[in-house]
Amino acid sequence: MKLVLTALLSLVFFTSSAFAKVEFLKEAFDQAVKQSQRTKKPLMVDFFTTWCGPCKMMEKSTFVDHNVTILSKNFICVQLDGDKAENKLLMKKWDVAGFPTFLFLSPQGKEIDKYSGYVNALEFTRILRDVAANRNTYIQIVDAYNKAPHEPDTAFQMANKYFHRGDYKKAEPLFQKVIGLDPRGEKGPYADEARLVLARLSFQKRQPEKAESFLKAILDREPPSEKISQAGPMLASLYSANKEPQKALDLYHSLLQRAPENKEILGEYGWFCTQTKMERDKAIKRLEGTKGIQKDARLLEILAQLYYSKENYDAAVTTLEKVAQLVPNNQELLGKLTLFKRTRDKANSTDHH
Secondary structure, eight states: HHHHHHHHHHHHHHHHTTTOOOOOOOHHHHHHHHHHHHHHHOOEEEEEEEOOOHHHHHHHTTTGOOOHHHGGSEEEEEETTTGGGGGGHHHHTTTOOOOEEEEEEOOOOOEEEEEEEEOOOHHHHHHHHHHHHOSOHHHHHHHHHOOOOSSSHHHHHHHHHHHHTOOHHHHHHHHHHHHHHHHHHHOOTTHHHHHHHHHHHHHHHHHHHHHHHHHHHTTSSSSSOOOOHHHHHHHHHHHHHHHHHHHHHHHHHHHHOOOOTTTHHHHHHHHHHHHHHHHHHHHHHHHTTOOGGGGGGHHHHHHHHHHHTOOHHHHHHHHHHHHHHHHTTTTHHHHHHHHHHHHHHHHHHHOOO
C-alpha cells in the first residue's frame, strides 16, 4: 500500500511538473499593479498579439520551462494584447514598438528593465534572476556607461541593452563605437560581438554587402577570433540566402580547415549538407569520425537527419534513439523519432512486397 501511495504521489508530482507553466493574469493591468503593491513583488508585463509567431514560440517553449515557471513566482505576471485599444496608451507610455515585449516594473510603477523579441528558456531564466536580484538592469548599465563611456565593455553592455530593448537606433551607433574603441579585440571579445550584432541588423535591413563586411572582419583575423563559430555559419547562411550554395560550401571547407575540431561549425556544416543535399556522404563520414559524438546530442541529431535524407532509415532511427537517451522527455524529439520509425517501417514493408 505504501509503495502504491508513493507511486501515485510521484505520478501527481510528475504530471503537475510536466504541465506547469507561467501563470498570467489576462488583460488585468490595474489588478496586477494592486497585487504587486500588496505583495511587494515586481510586475512582469508580456505585450503580445494573437498573430505574433515569436509570441507563440514563447508560449510553447519558454513559458513551460521548469526553471522559468519557478522563477516567475517571484513576479506578478500579466499578459496584454497589443491589438486591443485599451492597451495602446500603456504601449505608448512604455515605448513598446514590437511583439513580444517584456516590461518589468517595480511595485511603485518604475521601470526596472525591458526586453523585446523571442527569448529562449535559458536566457529568460537569466533575465528573471537578474531582475529579481536587481542586477544588470537598464538603470545600472546606464549608470556604469556614464561613468566610463570610453571603455569597450561598458559601451558594449549599453549597446546590447538597447538592442534587447528593441531600440536599434540607439544600439547601432554604440556598437560602431565599441569597434572603434578596440578594433582588434585586445580588451576582450566586445568588438567581434558588436560586429555580429551589426551583421544581423544589416541582414534584417536587406544590406547583405554590409553584413558580409562585418562577418569577414571577424573571419579574417589572425589568430582566429573566438567568434569564428558564429560568424562563419552566419556568412554561409547569407551566401545560401543569395542562392550561392557553392560559395557557402567552400566557406565551410575553409572554416573546417582552420578549426577542424569546432563542433559548432561541424554541426552547421552537417545541417547545411542536409538542407542542400550537397556532399552528404562526406558530411556523414566526417560526423561519424568526430571524437565524442556519441555524447553530443546536437551532432547526433544532425547525423540522424543526414541518414534520413539519404533514406538510410535504420541508421537514422538508431542514431535518433541515442539522442532520445541523452535528452529524455523531449516531446519534439520523440515526435521526430516516431516519424522516422513510421518512414522506416513503411520502407521495409514496401521492400518486402
